[in-house]
Amino acid sequence: MTPDLPGSRRYLYMLCALAACTACLVLAQAELLAGLLTGSVALTLPIAALAARALLLWVQESMSVRFAASAKQHLRTRVLRSAMESPGAQTTLVTRGIDAVGPYLTGYLPQMVISATVPLAVLVRLFIADLTSALIIAATLPLIPVFAVLVGKHTTRQTELQWDLLSRLGGHFLDVVRGMETLMLFKRAGAQARIVREMAVQHADATMRTLRIAFLSALVLELVATLSIALVAVPVGLRLLNGSVDLQTALLVLLLAPEAYLPLRAAGAKFHAAAEGVAVLKNVLTFKEKTPKAVVLTRPPDLRTATIALEGVTVRYPGRTEPAVRNFWLTVEPGERVALIGPSGAGKSTLLSVVLGLTKPTEGRVLIGGADLREVTGWHECLTWVPQQPWLMAASVAENIRLADPQATDVDIERAAQAAALDVCVDRPGRELSSGQRQRVALARALLRRSAPVVLLDEPTARLDTRTEQAVLTASRKLLAGRTALVVAHRPALLPETDRVVRVG
Structure with missing residues (x-):
């Protein structure tokens, strides 16, 4: 057998x-x-x-x-x-x-x-x-x-x-x-x-x-x-x-x-x-192995002139009857900052995961300057991402920020931390930080990655108090300046920093 x-x-x-x-x-x-x-x-x-x-x-x-x-x-x-x-x-x-x-x-x-x-x-x-x-x-x-x-x-x-x-x-x-x-x-x-x-x-x-x-x-x-x-x-x-x-x-x-x-x-x-x-x-031996289609990978186009388009994107998760996202269409022009709003569970974070390339759409596709995202290599080099719940490894704050750029100097780390309004010692263990401080570490990572032309923000002010929210908003303005951005926002505080608001769900 x-x-x-x-x-x-x-x-x-x-x-x-x-x-x-x-x-x-x-x-x-x-x-x-x-x-x-x-x-x-x-x-x-x-x-x-x-x-x-x-x-x-x-x-x-x-x-x-x-x-x-x-x-x-x-x-x-x-x-x-x-x-x-x-x-x-x-x-x-x-x-x-x-x-x-x-x-x-x-x-x-x-x-x-x-x-x-x-x-x-x-x-x-x-x-x-x-x-x-x-x-x-x-x-x-x-x-x-x-x-x-x-x-x-x-x-x-x-x-x-x-x-x-x-x-x-x-x-x-x-x-x-x-x-x-x-x-x-x-x-x-x-x-x-x-x-x-x-x-x-x-x-x-x-x-x-x-x-x-x-x-x-x-x-x-x-x-x-x-x-x-x-x-x-x-x-x-x-x-x-x-x-x-x-x-x-x-x-x-x-x-x-x-x-x-x-x-x-x-x-x-x-x-x-x-x-x-x-x-x-x-x-x-009864399982059917999924054989991926052979594709010719290409480098990402110049995102200063290329659009990001989601065409009929539908995402279904195994074991669920209703799709997380159904037939979603969106075109983001170069340098445009778009906010995604909608009720919880509408699929906003799922859409960001699709653009990141972490989730493959069940139907539809994502085009980067006309090229299918599945055929683009090196896409993550063009992105900087601030998740809703940032993950910090068991190391210092400085090492957690340096994940965005391993070649960054200590001076670069300090500048990124100051720009993100991170008021803690960078030698402090990252696991000891509060949720608001973790959010600012994620923003410092994103600010450190200056070469990335595309910014993805997933509710960066969620579950923060008013004072911390203002500090994060200030850092977010610096991050979004001059870049193409896709922002998931529950609170209205971030909306003035965007050019267009799109409702999901």
């Missing part, structure tokens, strides 16, 4: 070659050990055969680990590029789910190839050496895969149920964590905790049922293999006493009989460890 994985065909060919070598070494090792016990072979030859088998096993494991790592990277990319409705389920699949594919690719799949090769080689050699023993093994050998298939079908159903419960548990838990503030506000955290606990108990029960099946099936396979080997060993011992078979042939049969059953027993044991990975692999 690896047709869609890169390099899978070559991996299977290599496994087949290694399995053929393993079969030859198994036969050679049995012949040499039988010869050693009868005194016709020196000790060094069996040791060399054992060393060769160990080396072959190391080569196979190394190759399997490398292929599994490449395959898991491919599967994670495929999952992340697919459209899944639940972020929680996607997170569970990318982490725990894809990791479960490893035992299938490194353990079960190589063992299945060996199981199809070594027992056949052993049977051929035994048919030549001792027909009676070969017929007994040929009659009893199919019992192991028959029992394995019967148990495996039940195991597959239980594993798929276990994975489904785990995926639902992970998705629900992530959703609960993301909405914890709302749940606590409405006193529903306790109810959700009980639901998560119940789902965890269901998953634990399913896991225990799967483990119970694994242990019982291992017991069945071991019992069948042991009885089958006994059916071979007892007649060989009796015939050796009667003199109807020589010692070297008897030893060869006794050494090869366990090797015929061992690969199938190992495959049955590895199946349970790989069952979850098989379920995940089936799930992932």
